[in-house]
Amino acid sequence: METLRFDSRSVDATEEFLSTAYTPMRIGGPVEDARVRISRRAVEGLSVDRLSFGYDMAFDAHGLPGVCLISMHSGTLVDRTGGHEQVYGPGDTFLLAPPGTPYRGEVRSARYTIAMFDPALLAGFDPSGADAPVRLTGTRPLTRPAGRALGSAVAHLRDHVLGSPATPPDGLLVSTAAQHLAALTLAALPHTARTDPTPTDHRDATPATLRRALTWIDAHADQDVTLADIARAAYVTPRALQYAFRRHLGTTPLAHLRHVRLQAAHRELLAADPRTTTVTKIALHWGFAHQGHFAAHYRTTFGTTPSTTLHRNA
Structure with a gap:
């Protein structure tokens, strides 16, 4: 388990720290109260940071390597990436920017949580079963309920999975939480895997598909299991697998797991x-x-x- 803490009143020190911990960035704007507190807990490509800024801070940053979700607790964050302005406040959970995309904006005396995970996790939830990586194409959740569910997943990761230094989580616990967060990210945000079902998906949602999946799940439930793993074992696409579980059991593969x-x-x-x-x-x-x-x-x-x-x- 990696832990990290930063507490400073120096803007220069904060800029250096943020550039090292996240991505190279430049802080601008007048600063009256330079209080900053940041803490991080990370394990196996999954991290949660708590950040508190006592001042308004403009930033211009390089792209991040991971999927970076932000849950706002107080203050506001203004996203000015691409020349468009979006304002987020308390209760909002959103994608800071697609992985690898430069971003810019302003934090206004805000407290927020950042959850970041490996973009490769998204591929396991592509319902089409395509080999191409899934790309997130928007930053704001499509619906308010989806945004609330995403915020709850971030809080769950922060408070119950990576929250206790006395009990570092094991591999199964981490992988389950990471997959849950990735699944809710795709459910909430626009992305390239939102495609229409194919006739093959419907045709493959058979009792035989279900039996293969159930047998494989029973044998591997104690391991790090993804939706894509189950679909491969059943010789169908993830979407066909989901249809099979819905059609014959009235549930989902991961709920059954x-x-x-x-x-x-x-x-x-x-x-x-x-x-x-x-x-x-x-x-x-x-x-x-x-x-x-x-x-x-x-x-x-x-x-x-x-x-x-x-x-x-x-």
């Missing part, structure tokens, strides 16, 4: 010794970072709490 992991966590709780393990440890092992969500899913599925299951023979 979560259910399989929940069943595995249930079995582990039944077999565990409460003197040597905890509900949290088992939940994290199976990719459930938010203990409240895990408990709610568990109660809905099994009619009891994880703690009751663990301590039933104590």
Whole structure:
């Protein structure tokens, strides 16, 4: 786990830090209160930063290597990339700029969270199954509910996956959170993979496709699994796979994967010794970072709490 902290009242030091931590940039504009606080937690190509600026700061920056999502908590951020002005305020979650695209604008006495991940994650959710990389073509979410869902995913990553220095997340936990964030990014933002379904996608959504996918998921639920992995194992496109699950099970491949992991966590709780393990440890092992969500899913599925299951023979 990589951790980083920066606290300064020097504009020059801030410009140097931002250029090193993110991308080369130039800070402009008059500054009266130069307070800046930044913290970062990062692991395996996934990072979350908390930033607080006590002043208005204009910036002109090179492109970032990753998908950079911003959730605003206070103040405003003005995006002036490409000569167009967009203003974001508290409650907004948006893409700062497509990866590799220079950006410019202004931060006005703002607090916000940045979540950044590898653009390669987006390819696994291309419903067409094309080999071409998925490109994000817009920065503002298409709908308010999509924007709220994206903001919740950023907060989940910040507070429950990378939030505790005492419990560094394992690989499955990180990959599950990263895939969730990538999926919601594509659901919220315009991109090149928004294509119409093909006749082949509908034709391939068969019970045989579903059986191949279910068998593969059962055998690999304890591993880092993506939608593209399941589709390859079933010999169909991701979109055909999604149609098969919707048509025959009324769910999605990744929702079913979560259910399989929940069943595995249930079995582990039944077999565990409460003197040597905890509900949290088992939940994290199976990719459930938010203990409240895990408990709610568990109660809905099994009619009891994880703690009751663990301590039933104590």
